Amino acid sequence: MASITSSGLLHPSSAPSKEEDRRGRVIFDPFLLQKETNVPKEFLWPQSERPDCLEEVQAPVVDLKGFLQGDESSTRRAAEIIRQACLVHGFFQVINHGIDPSLCRDAMRNADELFKLPLETKLKIQRQRGSLWGYTGAHADRFSSKLPWKETISFGYDNVGSKNGVVSYFVSSLGKDFEPTGWVYERYFGAMKELSLRIIDLLAISLGVDREYFREYFKDGESVSRCNYYPSCQVPEVVLGTGPHNDPTGLTLLLQDQVGGLEVFTDGKWQALNPQPDALVINIGDTFMALTNGIYKSCLHRAVVNSQLKRQSIVFFLCAKGDKVIRPPEALVSQENPRKYPDFTWSELLNFTQNCYRADGETLQCFAQQLLSSKATK
Ligand SMILES: C=C1C[C@]23C[C@H]1CC[C@H]2[C@]1(C)CCC[C@@](C)(C(=O)O)[C@H]1[C@@H]3C(=O)O
Numbered sequence: 001m002a003s004i005t006s007s008g009l010l011h012p013s014s015a016p017s018k019e020e021d022r023r024g025r026v027i028f029d030p031f032l033l034q035k036e037t038n039v040p041k042e043f044l045w046p047q048s049e050r051p052d053c054l055e056e057v058q059a060p061v062v063d064l065k066g067f068l069q070g071d072e073s074s075t076r077r078a079a080e081i082i083r084q085a086c087l088v089h090g091f092f093q094v095i096n097h098g099i100d101p102s103l104c105r106d107a108m109r110n111a112d113e114l115f116k117l118p119l120e121t122k123l124k125i126q127r128q129r130g131s132l133w134g135y136t137g138a139h140a141d142r143f144s145s146k147l148p149w150k151e152t153i154s155f156g157y158d159n160v161g162s163k164n165g166v167v168s169y170f171v172s173s174l175g176k177d178f179e180p181t182g183w184v185y186e187r188y189f190g191a192m193k194e195l196s197l198r199i200i201d202l203l204a205i206s207l208g209v210d211r212e213y214f215r216e217y218f219k220d221g222e223s224v225s226r227c228n229y230y231p232s233c234q235v236p237e238v239v240l241g242t243g244p245h246n247d248p249t250g251l252t253l254l255l256q257d258q259v260g261g262l263e264v265f266t267d268g269k270w271q272a273l274n275p276q277p278d279a280l281v282i283n284i285g286d287t288f289m290a291l292t293n294g295i296y297k298s299c300l301h302r303a304v305v306n307s308q309l310k311r312q313s314i315v316f317f318l319c320a321k322g323d324k325v326i327r328p329p330e331a332l333v334s335q336e337n338p339r340k341y342p343d344f345t346w347s348e349l350l351n352f353t354q355n356c357y358r359a360d361g362e363t364l365q366c367f368a369q370q371l372l373s374s375k376a377t378k
């Protein structure tokens with residue numbers, strides 16, 4: 001039976017080497033951690049990366065109603081607002097997006113209930129090495145420092161291959177009682193997939209390229225869905241809920257509660273992207289930045305925590321079909337704007353983030369360098 005260390009990091013009592021604990025058996029228990037006066041050293045971030053945010057980012061709010069109804073002038077207006085945001089930091093918000101508010105509430109409530117389950121129940125769906133699926137506490141099984149102050153539950157969403165994969169995941173791993181939970185996420189992520197493809201169309205329009213070009217990359221992809229749970233922290237100024245990173249994926253659709261904590265690095269400083277009721281936060285990821293030949297920017301962002309309230313977000317990461325070669329349309333490549341990134345596939349980039357490199361603000365550059373150097377040695 002494992003023993004609880006003073007820091008709330010669970011180590012097996014018959015601990016093999018310290019390294020083996022870190023590799024697979026260290027567990028983050030916020031219930032215990034929050035009782036500690038200090039924060040364990042594993043969660044401390046360097047002074048230069050600690051929260052210091054004082055301003056609010058101008059992430060434009062796009063009303064999707066007219067576009068979703070096929071109104072051409074609304075579409076042009078929405079495309080132009082999105083274009084201006086994506087040329088700078090790649091973040092914008094959408095309202096009148098058509099996702100049922102009660103479905104959003106159900107998704108948030110179910111996440112709250114999942115994270116309040118006893119630790120041993122959550123460990124029944126503990127993320128396995130090399131997979132994105134399952135529960136993680138602070139990624140303590142993957143990393144040994146700068147641990148994020150969060151728990152996450154992630155799963156894939158595939159509307160092409162394995163039908164109702166989320167429902168079967170919940171039932172097979174947690175039992176029949178969790179079938180309703182599985183259906184909430186099946187419906188929620190299904191709605192997210194549909195909306196994300198419509199926004200991909202709008203991005204194509206904003207770039208003046210064929211609408212089908214980008215859709216072809218994403219319509220058959222297996223997307224990543226993640227529930228983030230950020231417990232309050234007794235010393236919030238020395239930790240981070242999610243460290244600075246660009247999403248390596250295509251397009252991110254984020255539902256957040258009204259607590260606040262998402263920050264975007266733009267204009268040379270960290271700026272808060274404060275919650276807007278009924279809005280979804282959208283940002284483009286590295287894969288989509290590469291598909292635009294760097295014209296649209298995937299942007300550094302992070303999540304901070306606070307000392308009073310827990311915070312939740314539910315993130316849908318639209319991913320390209322794993323084997324499709326990521327290559328921008330010819331219209332976006334020119335002598336003035338030559339190819340910025342080598343050909344790659346999402347499978348290769350995902351594998352890089354899961355098995356070689358902790359995603360941060362330099363992921364795509366490091367990945368591209370590794371690709372080019374491995375090709376040069378062949
Ligand atoms: C493909 C992915 C890897 C991460 C989840 C999705 C998109 C965002 C990535 C992540 C959130 C970036 C910050 C670091 C990370 C390890 C995390 O804090 O969760 C990243 C995710 C992951 O590798 O699990």
Ligand SMILES: O=C(O)CCC(=O)C(=O)O
Nearest residue numbers: 228242262302303313315
């Ligand atoms: O929870 C948030 O506000 C941000 C989370 C995030 O950036 C991520 O999970 O990629």
Ligand SMILES: [Fe+2]
Nearest residue numbers: 245246247301
């Ligand atoms: Fe992110």
